[in-house]
Amino acid sequence: MTFRKVTAPGALCLAAGVIVAVSAPQAWDVSTAGRTAVLDALSPTALAAHVGYLASDELQGRATPSAGLDLAAKYIAGEFKKAGLKPVAGESYFQQATFTSRDGTEYHASNVIGILEGSDAKLKDTFILLSAHYDHLGNNPRIEGDSIYNGANDNASGTAGVIQLAHALSKAKPRRSIVFIGFCGEERGLLGSRYYGRNPVVPLKQTICQINLEQIGRFDEVGAPQPVKGSMTGFDFSDVGPLFSKAAQAVGTDIQKHPQNSDAFFSRSDNQSLADLGIPAHTICGAYVFPDYHRPSDHADKLDYKTMATLLKGIAVGVLTIADSDRAPQWNADNPKAAKYLAAWRALHGN
Numbered sequence: 001m002t003f004r005k006v007t008a009p010g011a012l013c014l015a016a017g018v019i020v021a022v023s024a025p026q027a028w029d030v031s032t033a034g035r036t037a038v039l040d041a042l043s044p045t046a047l048a049a050h051v052g053y054l055a056s057d058e059l060q061g062r063a064t065p066s067a068g069l070d071l072a073a074k075y076i077a078g079e080f081k082k083a084g085l086k087p088v089a090g091e092s093y094f095q096q097a098t099f100t101s102r103d104g105t106e107y108h109a110s111n112v113i114g115i116l117e118g119s120d121a122k123l124k125d126t127f128i129l130l131s132a133h134y135d136h137l138g139n140n141p142r143i144e145g146d147s148i149y150n151g152a153n154d155n156a157s158g159t160a161g162v163i164q165l166a167h168a169l170s171k172a173k174p175r176r177s178i179v180f181i182g183f184c185g186e187e188r189g190l191l192g193s194r195y196y197g198r199n200p201v202v203p204l205k206q207t208i209c210q211i212n213l214e215q216i217g218r219f220d221e222v223g224a225p226q227p228v229k230g231s232m233t234g235f236d237f238s239d240v241g242p243l244f245s246k247a248a249q250a251v252g253t254d255i256q257k258h259p260q261n262s263d264a265f266f267s268r269s270d271n272q273s274l275a276d277l278g279i280p281a282h283t284i285c286g287a288y289v290f291p292d293y294h295r296p297s298d299h300a301d302k303l304d305y306k307t308m309a310t311l312l313k314g315i316a317v318g319v320l321t322i323a324d325s326d327r328a329p330q331w332n333a334d335n336p337k338a339a340k341y342l343a344a345w346r347a348l349h350g351n
């Protein structure tokens with residue numbers, strides 16, 4: 001997540017309100033039936049291997065831009081290829097972007113994108129974005145001793161989740177298409193996801209939601225109530241939060257609203273870029289602020305891969321529920337905090 005300061009909500013809403021969608025569609029059909037192969041692919045061992053590489057000293061903290069970031073991009077693209085995802089630029093999985101730094105110099109970095117095509121003749125032209133930022137804070141040589149910000153939980157964990165979900169969900173033949181994305185430049189202010197919003201690889205109007213993964217490997221929240229197992233930002237801004245809660249419960253875990261952090265952190269990750277364009281978009285995480293947050297000590301051996309794998313199984317069930325349903329997620333018209341996003345959704349869809 002980013003350094004950006006956010007305004008804390010003025011009052012905490014501890015009582016859950018009744019969630020009413022814009023219209024009343026059929027209920028979400030949350031089920032694990034027939035999904036054993038998908039869930040089995042989300043193993044702690046596979047996740048630990050991805051995080052182990054992405055958060056290794058060899059990648060030097062994956063700053064945007066850097067040689068280490070490029071190595072990470074290459075690794076993600078290789079995994080997308082192995083998972084059978086369709087590349088987005090000819091044979092390439094790289095969406096190359098040019099950014100300008102404050103002193104006016106230009107630099108380049110890539111989002112990494114692959115598509116799992118849907119199996120339904122009509123619904124395959126609608127898209128779910130499944131994303132995580134793969135950059136982090138780099139190496140600060142002014143620090144004595146360990147100067148590499150390995151960013152194991154932030155956000156090698158989310159990146160590993162997206163990679164392993166690509167392998168897992170490709171076994172499921174979902175009806176809608178799923179776009180898997182590794183964003184660059186998040187730590188410099190959501191650069192990669194803002195760039196994607198300006199240059200989407202599939203039409204925004206046909207993009208029905210974004211599920212973004214951040215810090216999904218640790219559950220030791222600092223200075224606030226613990227999330228029980230997992231949490232979602234803007235939990236009741238749309239009908240996606242309650243759906244993922246049910247999906248997580250179906251595999252023996254939970255995704256909940258964190259009383260202090262769910263709303264406050266909505267703007268602090270790459271879901272914000274797509275939400276601003278009207279697309280129901282949320283970030284799923286474990287702890288929001290953990291003891292090694294934005295420190296060189298955010299190391300791979302501190303992650304809880306078993307709990308992370310179970311959380312990912314819940315996320316897989318949630319994504320497949322949306323992917324196989326005729327129903328699309330909707331902003332919650334009764335939540336004033338979602339009003340501007342609902343207005344953006346209406347502008348995008350011309351109603």
Ligand SMILES: [Zn+2]
Pocket residue numbers: 001002133154155186214215
């Ligand atoms: Zn992050």
